[in-house]
Each structure stands twice: as structure tokens, then as C-alpha cells.
Amino acid sequence: MSESQVKHITAPFDISTATSLRAGDSVRISGVILAARDAAHKRLCECLDAGQALPIDLTGHVVYYVGPSPAKPGQAIGSAGPTTSGRMDAYTPRLLACGLRGMIGKGYRSQAVVEAMQKFKVPYMAAVGGAGALIARSIKKYTVLAWPELGPEALALMEVEDFPAICVIDALGNNQYEVGQAPYKTL
Amino acid sequence: MKEISCSTITEAVAQLAIKACCKLPHDVYAAMEARVKTEPSPVGQDILRQLVQNADIAAQESVPICQDTGLAVIFADVGQDVHITGGDFTQAINAGVAKGYVEGYLRKSSVCEPLFKRTNTGDNTPAVLHVRIVPGENIHLRLAPKGAGSENKSVLKMLVPADGLEGVKKTVLDAVVTAGPNACPPMVVGVGLGGNMELACILAKRAAARDLNSVNPDPAYAELEQDLLQMINKTGIGPQGLGGITTALAVHIEWAPTHIASLPCAVNINCHAARHADVVL
């Protein structure tokens, strides 16, 4: 993929950046992103249920669905590829309503999530599943923000530089899984 | 009678865990490298190239290929002339898993109980252990770490004889299409046919963990492996589900005799991180 086709963005970002991404765009993200997966999502929603403040204001943030392997001495993080996004679907619309502005994971999303994405103008990006060693090179710092007892499932902040992703579902609901697969379907 | 000590088993399992998680088997690596040239989708090509690069980094730095270093699935073929000394065989295996996952900086992804507490066991134990007693005086261990992204897409269908070949093809195809990008294609698809409910599942797991280029010794099943592979690669799913013709690298079938009224069909999908490592003690 030539560099000219790649969109470089900084996270957290505003709505105009969120809506500038189109399904199929190759994206490089620099800045700070959140790391959370199943258990942290459950706790975030439990906080909302209890009317408590979240450990961080989600407004403008991008969440990366990841549970890294432990860092070796001298490393910022271990392997850190995406986990399956669909498991977060049940929690996602509520977090988008709290201002979450982007998501990175792998795999299909539910219709309810896609509708909420359109409503709140949020893109969904995919990182290459199973490329955890390669992706880790773009993660410069990993800091646990809350719930360290969850181990790899803790809520964390990541400093990233040119984190590689592909926009798969944009804020208009265009879906690159569908568009990308169609030309090669010969069954 | 040959004696093998539990400490030898523990040490061997620890090393297998690290090797399996950090070093992609050469045949899988070579297959992805070859598919870069045959994949017509530019995005697909780019992804395959990244996966090859990822495997290089993992091997050089001895870090996991994928952060989901799975549950440790272990196939143990234990020679009937072996005497295991110095402890309990299953405990020795689990001690090896704990040692490998802790000392090798592998992710601990095992929770103690599925429904209520789901507390992480902290050392990735227990292993999922499949033991067979075989002739001879060796122990053959194969450790195949299995991540949940692909494992969660497994399917068991209790087909009946009238469903026949078409029923099998449909079951496999449906499983692959439903899995799509969630199972990190290009996949390795393991199919278990026959036996009963639990045997079909174990056969599918064994099939998914076979060497990539291995072929079913029965020509009819070998042909079916090829037919299914071609069919899967026409779904358009492609690398990471973003489109292309490289949806699976291989389909492996294992089968067993079954009941006159049954045709169990299990599908266990393995991702491109089709990891395993072996040792003979």
C-alpha cells in the first residue's frame, strides 16, 4: 500500500476527523488511545449503572480492543494485536453515547452498533488480527489506568506512533468487509 | 521399560509452550509467503506480507506471534512401555504450562471457572490434555496453543446419513462464512467426521493441529480436503475478511467409524497463527 493512500490522524480526535475517514482507508494513528476488552467494558458499564464517574472521560477517545501479552524486560508492551470486537457489541452503544469517538478491533459488528456509530459519528477500524508482534512496535508506552487486577484485561492508556489500521465501517455505515469481499466472491 | 521423569516432562512442556507461541511452523510461514504472490487483492497481499513480517519479528525477538497465546492444548501419545517416575503425569504437564507461560512472557488466558467468578488462574493452567496410550517406549507431545477468536467459531452438527456429502460441505462452509474476519483468516480448517459427539470434536481439533501440508491418507478424504479448500477460497472473505481468495491455507479432515444412524460433523477453525510444537521423549 503506497504511503499516499494512507491517512495520518492523531488521537483523541474530533468529529470532523471521525467523519473524514472512509471505509477502506488505510490509517496510521499517533497520540493516545485507550485499551479495553471484555472485562473492562463490563466494569465501565457497571460504573454507568451505578451512576459513578468513569475512570476517564471518554469524549474524543479511541478504544483499542486488546489484551496484550506481558512485556519482556526493556519492552513497552508484549504482543498486542486486536481481539474480536463482536464481544464488545453489547456494551458499545452506551459508551458511544458517552462520547467514545473511535474503535479498533477485528471482525464484524452488530446492527445495533453500526446504527449507534452513525448516530454518534464514530468510525470502526480494524488492525491485523494475529500481527501482535508487528503492531507492538507502534506502541511506545502502556499505562494501566484502572482495574489492574484484571491483568491483560485492565483498562489502560497507550501512546502510539503510526499505529496501523484500516477503516472498515465508517461513520456513514459504509462497510469495507462487504465491499471488499464482493469482487472475490465466486461461489 | 524406559523411565521418564516428571521433571523431564515439565521442562519439555515449558519449552514447547514458548516455541509454539513465538515461532510459526515453517510450512505455515512458507504458505503465507507463497500466497502473497497468488492473492489478487492488494489489501489482501499487504496483510499477508504483514503476517510474514510479524512472524519474522516474533521469531527474532522471541515474542508471541499473537498476544492470544491461547489455552495450551496438548496431545500426548504415551508409549505403553514407558514408566513415568517422580510424580503425577497431569501435574507435570500443568507445571510445564505454568513455567513456559510465566517465564516466556506469554499471556495467561485461563479462568478458573466459566460462569460465576471467571478469575484468571494466573499461569494459564490447566492445559487441555488429550492422552492416547500407544505402542512403544516414547512419549510424543504436541502443544498447540489455541486462541479464542477462532475457537469460538467452532461448530458441531449432528448430521444424519441422508445429509451426506452435501450436508458436510454446507456445515463447513457455513462455519467459515460465519467466522469471517473474527477467526483471523487465512484460516486452517479442521473437520472431524464420524464417531459420536465428543469424538467428532476431538477429531476436528486434531485435524486443525495437523502439519499444514499433511494430507488425509485416504484418497477420497484427501480429495474432499481439496474440494472444501477451493470452495472456501471462493467465498471472497480473504485475508482478515477484507476480500480476496486466500481465506484458508488448508482444510484437514480426520474421520472415525460411526453409528448407522449418525454423521457427526465438527468444524474447528484455526487462525493463520496455526501454532504447534512437538517433542519426543
Ligand code: SF4
Ligand atoms: S484468532 Fe488466532 S491470530 Fe486471531 S487473535 Fe485469536 S489467536 Fe490470534
